[in-house]
Ligand SMILES: Nc1ncnc2c1ncn2[C@@H]1O[C@H](COP(=O)(O)OP(=O)(O)OP(=O)(O)O)[C@@H](O)[C@H]1O
């Protein structure tokens with residue numbers, strides 16, 4: 001991740017990113033390309049939505065941008081020293097052997113907050129800020145509900161005040177009321193702290209209320225992108241139209 | 253008091269765990285006591301007591317040199333126990349580091365080290381230990397070295413598989429994003445997750461070490477006489493199976509008990525869930 005301070009307006013600039021996976025099947029190497037020469041920009045302070053059907057490469061793009069998945073060609077810059085991610089699967093995103101206290105304290109320890117009291121205070125504050133109670137501190141992730149787990153992920157990711165948060169379907173595992181709560185919470189925290197959010201979802205309805213801009217991903221390419229209102233009112237790409245129609249937002 | 257403790261154990265860990273713990277505790281006590289006390293000096297010979305039957309003075313009887321078998325069994329348990337302990341310590345710590353590095357980093361290093369590991373693994377560990385002893389010579393320290401090295405591959409394999417599995421999970425990617433260092437990730441984040449697997453393989457490893465140590469000294473290349481060792485005693489007892497059967501019986505029983513205790517214990521631990 002390069003830290004490019006010359007273009008302060010831009011949070012992410014990606015050019016011609018291609019990612020493919022090589023697997024061995026029956027002793028033969030099979031390569032399938034997931035992202036194809038994908039380019040886009042994201043502005044600072046923006047909530048950018050990334051939509052697309054299952055398997056279109058949303059999570060892969062997120063992981064590539066954070067250096068978790070290797071890219072085959074293309075390049076990108078991220079204008080933040082320590083971007084964080086809320087992972088799609090809240091079960092594998094939290095260390096099963098550790099308590100919530102450890103999970104929330106760890107980012108502070110790593111970033112060098114030496115004072116125990118200070119760390120504990122921040123941990124408690126962050127729990128409150130995601131609407132959870134202190135009693136959860138000594139529990140392990142398996143002893144939390146899905147929604148609680150998702151909030152812990154958000155709290156942990158925001159612990160060190162990142163400039164960029166990539167949230168991969170942070171609410172898809174939750175029921176509708178909790179969804180609204182968590183999203184409202186994210187928006188509130190964003191307003192307070194001013195970070196940017198790359199918001200991944202396949203739910204176009206949620207995106208309409210939550211995002212400033214939306215990109216539609218199809219088979220590893222960006223089919224269409226634009227401001228939410230414009231894109232939802234007047235989609236150009238037939239695939240976007242289809243998505244909007246199947247979500248019941250547009251009539252054909 | 254004892255009853256309530258027992259009940260607690262049974263409730264939480266079941267019969268295997270309790271029985272294993274008791275047997276292992278007794279063995280451990282004997283081993284520790286054997287360091288500084290045996291009823292008779294383990295090497296004191298007495299021609300008048302050659303192959304003497306068990307009695308009040310010599311509860312396990314005497315061997316063909318008139319030495320007190322109980323004292324020698326104690327010393328043998330001590331030797332076997334501590335040799336096995338340090339063998340497993342060496343094998344598991346080295347195997348864990350090797351497996352952790354291979355499983356976590358993967359790539360070329362992993363490929364090379366694991367090929368080597370597989371090559372070693374292809375030999376039965378007792379055979380490998382014999383080769384090493386042939387190179388470095390017998391004696392308690394060398395037995396630990398030889399068996400310890402021979403035990404590395406199996407530990408490395410288990411630990412590597414577990415680390416590989418954990419390293420691909422999102423929480424590790426998350427820890428990296430937070431800026432956690434590799435060493436911290438390996439030993440603070442991943443290790444606690446593989447502890448159950450590690451503990452049960454250490455238990456099994458300990459049993460294998462007991463048997464391997466007994467095997468080596470049975471073959472005469474383990475602990476050297478006049479120091480007592482269970483394997484060597486068992487091998488000597490063969491000649492007197494009919495004149496002094498207690499020799500073989502008590503020696504064999506103590507090996508069996510050591511193994512049984514640990515087998516029950518590891519069984520008990522793994523059935524916790
Ligand atoms: N580590 C991997 N190895 C091989 N293939 C992978 C790997 N990760 C993802 N893929 C493949 O890449 C494609 C895109 O996966 P990705 O997880 O990015 O989809 P997604 O858009 O996030 O879908 P969803 O909405 O279901 O989360 C899929 O076909 C998937 O099988």
Ligand SMILES: [Mg+2]
Nearest residue numbers: 058059060088
């Ligand atoms: Mg996904």
